[in-house]
Amino acid sequence: MIRSRIAASAFTLTLATAAIIAAPGRAHSATLYRTYDGTGWHIPTGNGIQYLGTGSWRIQFYDTTSRTTLTPYAKLTAANITKATGVTVTVTTTVTKSTTACPTGRTIIMRLTSTVTRSAGSQCHTATGAADGSRVSIATSNWTAVTLNGSHDIYHRKVVSHELGHSIGLGHPKTWTTNPSPLMRGDVWGGNTTLTTADDYTSQDINGLKALRANATKLRPPAAAINTLNGATTQ
Known part of the structure; x- marks a missing residue:
């Protein structure tokens, strides 16, 4: 049974490849294959994530202190991600002490902790790269210590949006434009500078979020390979 399935898959792939060869215009189309880089955004495929599927996400918390402190900021970011991608992100009241390195089922566990000196969002994926x-x-x-433009709250909004951006698949961009530069920038804090917009993704970040979603219906580039090891990006 396994051999038959492999053979059938190989035959299907051969037909698909032949169809592409027979249609050179499509083979060279920029919309045919997944994209991982653009001005102001980057999808670090070395961490295994290739795309963002349609399934809804849920945000949980490691403890009650984390839930109380982070919930308002998580809700702002969840709304921004949903607006940009169409994927529902729900901030729950669930507290879980789960220690699994990679939560599954599109679950994000947030923790405010003294065990790290730099904030980080890990990137976990399915076997197909979702x-x-x-x-x-x-x-x-x-x-508790960092301020941006003299405001703790601006920093709070930015760091939560930045790390949740990592959670769903974005990395630090390689190139960008300024005014404003992307929130996902890795060398200094980018994004908007006012309190009410500090958590917002810029147009460059949003292009990356949209690319993540669009990749779900595209082919993986021939030279690309999914790294089965999960990774983490930090800020």
């Missing part, structure tokens, strides 16, 4: 879960650790030392 973003599937994450653990977000927000460094307590930075949360």
Whole structure:
């Protein structure tokens, strides 16, 4: 039975390849294959994530302190992600002490913790490369000490949006334009500078989020390979 399935898959792939060869215009189309880089955005496929599926996501919390502190900011970011991608992200009241490195079922577990000195969002994926879960650790030392434009709250909004951007598949962009530069920028804090817009993804970030979704219906580039090891990007 297994051999038959493999053979059938190989035959199907051969037909698909032949169809592409027979239609050179399509083979060279920029819309045929998944894209991982653009001005102001980057999808780090070395972490295994290739695309963002249609399934809804849920945000949970490691403990009650994390839930109380992070919920308002998580809700702002969840709304921004849903608006950009059409994928529902729900902030729950669930508290879980789960220690699994990679939560599954499109679950993000957020924690405000003194065990790290830099905030980070891990990137977990399915075997096909779909973003599937994450653990977000927000460094307590930075949360209480860092200000941007003289405001703790601007920093709070930015760090939560930045790490949740990692959670669903974005990395640090390689190139960008300014005014404003992308929120997902990795060398300094990018994004908007006012309090009411500090959590917003810029147009460059949004292009990356849309590319993540669009990749779900595209072919993987011939030279691309999914790294089966999950990784983490930090800020």
